[in-house]
Amino acid sequence: MALRAPLHRLLEADFPDDHLVCRLPDLRWSDFQSTVAGFYEALPQTATKPWLLALESPFHFAAALLACWHRGHRAMAVTDHQAGTLAVLRPELAGMITDMDLDSEGLRQIRPKRGSGPIDAGPLDLCHPGLLLYTSGSTGQRKQVPKTLGQLQAELEVLERQWGTATDLLPRLSTVSHLHIYGLLFRLLWPLCKGAPFFDHQFFFWEELLNQVDDKGAILVSSPTHLNLLPAAAGQHLRTRPDITLFSSGGPLSAETACAIAELSGQAPIEVLGSTETGGIAYRQRTGPHDRENPWQTLPEVAVWAEDGLLEVRSPFLEAPESRQRTGDRAQLLSEGRFLLLGRADRIVKLSEKRISLDEVERRIQSHTWVHECRICVETAQKDGQDTQARQYLCAAVVLSDTGLAERERSGEHEVRRLLRKHLHRFFEPAVLPKRWRFPRELPRNSQGKLVEADVRRMFAVNGHTTGPDRERPRFPEIHRTYREADTHFFECTVPADLLFLEGHFPQQGVVAGVVQLHWVHDMIGAITGAPLRVQTLEAVKFHQLLMPGQPFVAEVRHAAKNNKWHFRLYHDGTKFSSGRIIPHTE
CATH class of the missing domain: 3.10.129.10 (Hotdog Thioesterase)
Incomplete structure (x- = not known):
């Protein structure tokens, strides 16, 4: 099944003017064309640096993206717009296109508006590095990942080939952001090129989302964080909604959640494995309550290997499509593109569906004048003693500098911890900030001077079933x-x-x-x-x-x-x- 409008020729599509592009609000093809024109007319003819697309509306984001590409500019998207992040990015940018009130000091700002009419658009260059995304990468530094139009188009074609018939022209509803590669492709660009309407609203409550599904059904694009809540929050509601297909990505979905949803709706979510660097790699869909070792199956045109126990990928979605790219995932190959994942091999973790570098968190903490040294580790809080409902969180072991020690003496440890969290909040969202802190005189090392990770973790070790004096009970939600x-x-x-x-x-x-x-x-x-x-x-x-x-x-x-x-x-x-x-x- 082919896309109705390839990405590089989207503005040449033969959609009628009243073709429904998105809902909440309802906007048509003529609205999309004039919004693209508005951004196009506001952009300068040339720009040596990319434009940051800080747009809450997926409709505005898609229009701004097309306008940048037809001007020959590059666009940049980041998943957070914290003040610290914008300050770091500011020197790299030509300006910012936004529909939010953000600190854009020193940056040219363009706001959404309607243009005079459709622009005179021809086909775009598939080799144009039109979109810059950011990820933490395997080194701990934020890593810029350029995407050409050809890479994005190749992935959209594979998605349509794999699931085009099953998804038809059903509307797309989402609990994930279009600023992440998964949301960008599944909730925005794929339906846009296919001719299916997407919702311009990001949903946070299942009851609200499912109330928007009509008798024809819908495609729901979500993540494990939200899907874990679905059976309890809206299980009965889900039973009454026919023809609902769920996609999940951004982290591991537990077998219990997948099977509970399958029991309610008749089918488990389609889980998609991938990353910003690699694009989509594989998928799986559990078949029953005993299907715990359900392997991953590669997407069409994707090949995988396991070298030194690490998953390697070759696909048309890569910057170098003929070369293998090594990931940080440990894997066991089975047969015919099937494999099992065995966990991460580096210090990149996912918390609340956000990919976080422990090295970057440490580096940000150590940039504070109160901190001499820091080590971050991940702990697991179990619910009712069951690993299947475990929640992971960060712990920070911080050795204070002389300035920090003086501040702790003056203001107390609670105030030092609060202000260090505030410092981190400039770069990370609250959900991924360290939940527990320790302030040792020094970090534990062996006789060779190497850090002993097990001893660091031991600082935070507690009995999950008791509330003894060593347990640091939470004070905040x-x-x-x-x-x-x-x-x-x-x-x-x-x-x-x-x-x-x-x-x-x-x-x-x-x-x-x-x-x-x-x-x-x-x-x-x-x-x-x-x-x-x-x-x-x-x-x-x-x-x-x-x-x-x-x-x-x-x-x-x-x-x-x-x-x-x-x-x-x-x-x-x-x-x-x-x-x-x-x-x-x-x-």
């Missing part, structure tokens, strides 16, 4: 995801089952006290503004329902610039836990 819509910030959280502040209200039931909820909101506002919030007074603060251990919730925080008040509410699925307003000092 687990933050799974943060996002922003206009001037409102959202934090998707869960109350830890072993939260330190649960006791003291009811003998038989731990609850999160109102003052603790206010403290969490206070810290979230500080993370948004980048500075501690000094509170003048509170207004209309109400605690509507008890917030319990293990309870998922959303913290919604909005700044009203007109009267300089912060509005907040904590809620989940129609249940409101607390709400109110915070008025800061204006000094």
Whole structure:
């Protein structure tokens, strides 16, 4: 099955003007053409540096991408727009195309607008390195990965060849961002070239997403983080929705989740293995509850080897398609393109579906004047003692410098830890920041002076079934995801089952006290503004329902610039836990 419009000739497609390109909002082919023209007219004729596409709207992103390519420019996409990340990228950029309010000091900024009409577009050069993506890479440094139009087109053709008939022209709904290679291909470029509508809205709640599926069905593009919640959050809803095909990528999906979804909907998610550097590699779809060793099957035109136990790939999606590229995955080959994955061989880990370099986290911490040396390790918090529901998090062992030791003496260890987290937040999202910290006098080394990893991990070793004095119980919610819509910030959280502040209200039931909820909101506002919030007074603060251990919730925080008040509410699925307003000092 062929794509209706190849990527390099997309603007020459014969779609009628009223062809539906996206939903929420509904936008047509004529809207897409005029939006491309608006970006095209705003771009200069020449540019030696790439343009950063910092666009929340997939529709705007696709239009800006086409405009850059037809101008002969390169585009860049990154998965976060933290102030520290933008500061690092600024010297590399010609400007920024954005529909968000971001710090663009020193950068030319282009906003979405309609143009005068369709541009006079011919075919694009498939060899043009039109898109620059970033990944952490195997060295710990952020690695720039250029993608030519030919690489992207080759992958879209393989996706259509593999799943084109099954997906037909069903609409695409997604819980993943278009700024990642997986979301870019599956939720945006593939349906755009195929002629299927995509939703311009990124969903965070399954009930909201499934309410958008009509009787014809849909394609859902998601990740293990969201799919793990699907059976409990909307299992009954899923049973009533026919012809739903689920794709999953970005991390390992547990056999239990895959089989639970298969029992509810009639088919397990299609899991896709790949990376920014390699593109798609393989896929699998579990067949039953006993299918735990389900191997991966290579995608069409992809070949794999296992050299020295490491997976090597050759495919048309690579920068050098005739050469093999070694990955950091350990693998066992079976037959006919089938293989088993045996884990990572480097220090790149995935937390909350984000690929994180432990080396980069260490480097960022050590750039602070309070830090002499640091080592990051990964620990696993088990739920009910079962590995299948394990959650991984980072731990930081930090040797303070003389300046840091003096600050700890003056302000206390809690304040040092808070400010180091704030420093890291300039480069990483809250969900992947270290959850536990230790401040030893020195890191453990052997007689040859080499770091002993096992001894570092031992600093954080605790009994998962006890709450003895050595256990560092969490004081803050687990933050799974943060996002922003206009001037409102959202934090998707869960109350830890072993939260330190649960006791003291009811003998038989731990609850999160109102003052603790206010403290969490206070810290979230500080993370948004980048500075501690000094509170003048509170207004209309109400605690509507008890917030319990293990309870998922959303913290919604909005700044009203007109009267300089912060509005907040904590809620989940129609249940409101607390709400109110915070008025800061204006000094």
